Amino acid sequence: MNHGSLKLERPRTVGMPRRDFLKFSVAASGGLLIGFYFPGVSGTASAQASANEFMPNAFVRIGTDEQVTVIVNHSEMGQGVYTSLPMLLAEELDADWSKVGFESAPVDPKYNHPVFGMQMTGGSSSVWSGMEQFRQAGAAARAMLIAAAAQRWSIEPIYCRTEAGAVFDNSDGKLTYGQLAADAAKLPPPAKVQLKDPKNFKLIGKPIKRLDTGVKSNGSAVFGLDVKLPGMLTAVVARPPIFGAKVKSFDDSRARSMPGVRKIAQVPSGVAVVADTFWQAKVARDTLRVEWDEGAMHNFSTTQLMQQFRERAKSPGVSVRKEGDAPAALASAAKTIQAVYEAPYLSHLMMEPLNCVVDLRSDSCEVWTGSQFQTIDRANAAKTAGLPNEKVQLHTTFLGGGFGRRANPQSDFVVEAVAVAKAVGAPTKVKVVWTREDDMQGGWYRPAFLHAIEGGIDASGNAVSWRSRSVGQSIMAGTPFEGMMQGKPYDPASVEGLDDLPYAIPNLAVESHQVDVNVPVQWLRSVGHSHTAFAAECFMDELAALAQKDPCQFRRDLLQKQPRYLGVLDLAAQKSGWGQPLPKGMGRGIAVHFAFGSYVAHVAEVSVTDGNIKVHRMVCAVDCGQYVNPGIIASQIEGGAIFGASAALFQELTFENGRLQQTNFNTFPVMRMNECPEIETYIVESEEKSGGIGEPGVPCAAPAIANALFAVTGKRIRRLPIRLTEAV
């Protein structure tokens, strides 16, 4: 869909039918193809569309007005895909960048993620997975434009070259892409195209300005909450105060006669109040008296849960990784240390609370929302509406933050909106809006975790043993994503970052305890790494102190066979002035981690005044392999550091009597301008395969800050969020 209007913008593309322009299929770009099973979703396990679904390449449209519109199959939630993916295509097309625009893709198998086999955005994978796809699409379009020009000039295509949106011959002939568009549309697609040699890149690798900054600076960008249809109603839903609770009865006598209220109905998720405007619906909902059947979770307490986790960690878990004999090496070590690290439930807390617009008709349905899971959301909407998939259209708006919350395996916020529309009765147009409180209390959190680690060093201070036990809920077990566990008795997302601990420790045991808790959990930016890096990198610091070694050098010694870890570690250390004196009362902490294909190291500088923690500076080094847009990478690394620091310093969800104790930004704070450190980002030049960038910036923030606090206070932080009073 079109995402807003920019006053300076040129007219939108008009011209050839997009589907006739390019006719070739983009093959899956190799790698792991993982099958997911979603009831009601067909063909999601394969990137290949069935015969009647075969569509020509639909990643680009070129208008006779010279406009190049890149159709992007990933959702824009801040990470810059509406710029980085068009850059890939425009590079190979030799487009005039000032004529390049973007559009979000409709739901169609041809827009499936080439590795994950469905249309989705997540896992910090958009750029690396789109690299081949978008470059091929651009190169194929360019070849057809050249063929059209060659035909016009009656010369061989080999005598044509392209630059900035035009084809040139050997003398003074020039035809623009707009002039060639109609002819090119009649040509067959090339069987094979040659991609550029990276040394000839004009866009890739440059800090090109984002294409969506204008619409995001004048209020015209359309987020899900901004979608307005003629005659549309707005609904607010009263949802259970306890997970698993059900509506027993409700009294809507006051709400029913309130201004603007059109419908009050029980839906599977609670009681929906539908009114002309949001405020009318919200005020009316607040007068509902709902009696809940509280269910099994009415006594749930996170204090008790963490106590259970601690008990559980005392017994051996399922083995995830085993090298040497960790228990024996611990027994014979010169010195040992053990520590238990805890991380709480967290809310994604996107700035734009959840919402979904549904236009339900008797024979079809349209949905507008900020989705990270288009294939699944459409299928779940169709199932709820009782319609075939092809009768449901899903329009992806801008996402006011995603962080994983809008990639819900059950499509909770979409399914509910369709259910509300059904309750109103087709035909109807209704927008379901979640208040901030609804959003925070609605579940699907980053699960709470505990990591109990024991380590030992020999008489020379060399690390000889490591045994970690992780305790927490699985994100994937029992969901359609269970296939990603590949039959393992543990969830890789629970131990990622520990199962690939890079340090050369000869005796290593990584264990996992999977605990079932009826709190809905989900991936949150950097997923398992968000807590495993805290435990692993804080414990490395504890081992270094035990060995009386510098924490950076201690890591270096154990990373000699890990050049990319070493590269970012050394870069962060060097740029931060590691080892050089700081003013009294300040300290530095370091951490290094690999996640989503990229290596990141942080050095944090902190001080403590009257018990108040201040993070002054964060120096970040990243090696994400070959990169596309260093400006966007810097944004993501800065944002990741702030996201991680917010969680480390402030954020915790707690339950008492089954009820969440946090409701809004005042009880679940986010770092603010006055608390934000100076952040420096350094990117390692690399020829390696591209890695992710949206998530890898998060994990190191907490351990770097915690380790810096040790340097200042001499006390260890073992629980998040950081409370100096709990330091040991």
Added chain:
Amino acid sequence: MLISRKGSSAAYIPGSRLNPRDKRMNTMTAFSVNGKQVNLDVDPSTPLLWVIRDHLGLTGTKYGCGMAQCGACTVHIDGEAVRSCVAPVSRAAGKAVTTIEGLSSDLSHPLQRAWLEEDVPQCGYCQSGQLMSAAVLLRQKPQPTDEDIDQAMTGNICRCGTYPRIRRAIHRAAGMVVKAGVR
């Protein structure tokens, strides 16, 4: 411009939490928005945010928290930065409201130009509020210090973490020397 909504003139229900002290029916509230006069038939206790978004259709002003915690809803009333999610529309009566749509018609405001130069937004959802807060700061302090920026901008949350760029962009807009960027 006269805007009235059918269905919104029903009697006020005493005892509702809309505003327990307010026993009136809907009343006409007149004010200007981005230079245009409006006259609305709306419950006077409705937050200005929802009047701007739902009644006037100006969706650049965002909802984030509903309790003046995040600043996404920041607009100007007679040049003062106001969290419109907690300001009843009656507060705007007879006054001049400016929303992000009124900051400039063509991205020409110095802050918008600086936002483009520094590539500030990520998801973009909070940026209207950030810009509206920054605009008041710059009017009051044309050459703000970092401390001034801290003070003026601390009420505006950005979950994506664009603070370093917002700071640079405000300095840039103020015509101050911008420190070298990353790398």
